[in-house]
Amino acid sequence: MKNIKKVAAIQDMSGLGRCSLTVIIPVLSAMGIQVCPVPTAVLSAHTGYGEFVMHDLTDFMVPVLEHYKKLKVDFDCIYSGFLASAEQIDHCLEFFRAFPDSLKLVDPVMGDDGRAYATYTKELCDRMSELVAVADIITPNLTEAAILLGEQYPKNAVSLDLIKRWLVRLSEMGAGIVVITSVMLEDGNMATVGYNKADGSFWRLNSKIVPAHYSGTGDMFASVLIGSILKGDDLAVAMNRAGDFTEHSVRVTYRCKKPWTEGLMFEGELGRLFSDRQYNDCVRI
Ligand code: PXL
Numbered sequence: 001m002k003n004i005k006k007v008a009a010i011q012d013m014s015g016l017g018r019c020s021l022t023v024i025i026p027v028l029s030a031m032g033i034q035v036c037p038v039p040t041a042v043l044s045a046h047t048g049y050g051e052f053v054m055h056d057l058t059d060f061m062v063p064v065l066e067h068y069k070k071l072k073v074d075f076d077c078i079y080s081g082f083l084a085s086a087e088q089i090d091h092c093l094e095f096f097r098a099f100p101d102s103l104k105l106v107d108p109v110m111g112d113d114g115r116a117y118a119t120y121t122k123e124l125c126d127r128m129s130e131l132v133a134v135a136d137i138i139t140p141n142l143t144e145a146a147i148l149l150g151e152q153y154p155k156n157a158v159s160l161d162l163i164k165r166w167l168v169r170l171s172e173m174g175a176g177i178v179v180i181t182s183v184m185l186e187d188g189n190m191a192t193v194g195y196n197k198a199d200g201s202f203w204r205l206n207s208k209i210v211p212a213h214y215s216g217t218g219d220m221f222a223s224v225l226i227g228s229i230l231k232g233d234d235l236a237v238a239m240n241r242a243g244d245f246t247e248h249s250v251r252v253t254y255r256c257k258k259p260w261t262e263g264l265m266f267e268g269e270l271g272r273l274f275s276d277r278q279y280n281d282c283v284r285i
């Protein structure tokens with residue numbers, strides 16, 4: 001009998017500006033995976049709008065977890081992302097502890113372009129390392145990697161050697177697989193670079209440089225990546241599939257000249273997720 005995998009997504013729901021659940025639910029559903037949202041907050045619009053209303057759901061997370069424990073739900077994966085308070089770190093840790101057999105993806109959402117998001121306090125950023133410590137897979141951008149490592153955000157292009165050292169240091173904090181997304185490298189390429197601690201392999205996927213930046217890009221990359229891994233792909237294919245869909249969505253959006261805050265116009269592109277193309281652009285380095 002066909003078995004549909006289940007992902008508990010501990011994430012916010014933002015009304016405007018595609019990100020978090022409004023990206024993760026359609027993407028994973030299109031990949032044939034069920035998403036069970038565990039909302040951390042509801043917002044009228046994501047924080048990049050500057051003005052927004054937010055309802056923090058910290059207190060709601062506890063009874064949700066109790067209910068799922070009682071039902072003994074068999075989540076294949078628990079995927080944490082945007083959090084609304086430092087206390088939510090404790091509730092995510094409880095979730096991870098309650099379902100020890102599920103794959104743990106921590107997207108350490110904290111900021112972008114060298115800056116923390118408006119609602120992210122220092123305490124929340126400091127405590128993100130506690131989630132990273134118990135994760136199987138983490139997907140920081142360069143800003144989040146720098147925060148986790150206590151390093152300065154590199155404003156200019158970086159060397160591949162530096163990224164490899166950061167990947168190893170991040171994996172030493174806990175996760176077996178670390179993928180740093182969208183890094184501007186000194187060789188003039190934009191790349192996503194991954195590390196698999198189990199066999200010490202590094203993987204690189206170049207992406208076309210588009211002079212624009214959209215909200216929810218990291219959420220899209222992480223959700224395709226985990227969907228692909230849950231469907232049995234190896235890290236290289238999963239990175240390739242995630243990079244392909246994200247880059248394609250960026251290009252479609254760029255052509256339509258939409259403001260960055262609205263996020264990626266992926267709705268008409270979801271069919272690309274079930275194409276049978278060959279994914280061999282991600283190379284071992
Ligand atoms: O894409 C990350 C993200 C998720 N959720 C909310 C955000 C952001 C980034 O701005 O504001 C509410």
